[in-house]
Amino acid sequence: MADIENKASGKPVKKAAKKKTTIRKKKTKLNFTKGVCHIHASYSNTIVSISDESGKVIAWASAGTCGMSGTKKSTPYAAQVAASNVAKTVYDRGLRSVDVEIKGPGPGRETAVRALETVGLKVTSIADVTPIPHNGCRPPKRPRG
Secondary structure, eight states, X not given: OHHHHHHHHTOOXXXXXXXXXXXXXXXXXXSOSEXXXXXXXXXXXXXXXXXXXXXXXXXXXXXXXXXXXXXXGGSHHHHHHHHHHHHHHHHHTTOOEEEEEEESOOTTHHHHHHHHHHHTOEEEEEEEOOOOOSSOSOOOOXXXX
C-alpha cells in the first residue's frame, strides 16, 4: 500500500537494486596436448596438480577439496578421487598425455597414477622427485650421564 500512496502523491518510488553478477569466462580448449602432473603425497593429504610444460597450473585438487576430512584424507581412495577429478577437467579441455612427478612418502602415490590412466590420459613417464638430504641436519648432542 505504501507504494501506491507514493505514486498517488507524486513522489518518486525507489527501485530495488539489482544484484551484481560476475560473468565468468568459459574455459576453452587448451592449445597443447601434453602436460606435467605433480603429485604431492604426504602422510595426511594428497595434492594433485596438472600444469603445462612451462609450469603454469591448469587444474588442481586435493583429497580435502574432494570432500574427505580427517583420517579419510590420508587414504589411497582419497588420492584416487582427487586425481580422477583433475584428470577429467583437463581431459575435457584437450590434454591427452602427461608426465608424472611424484613427491613424498604418502599412501596415495600409486593409486593417483592409476586414476590418471583410467580417465584416459596417457602417462609417458613417472619420476620420483622426493627431496633427499645429502647429509641433513646435525644430530642432537649425546646425553650426559
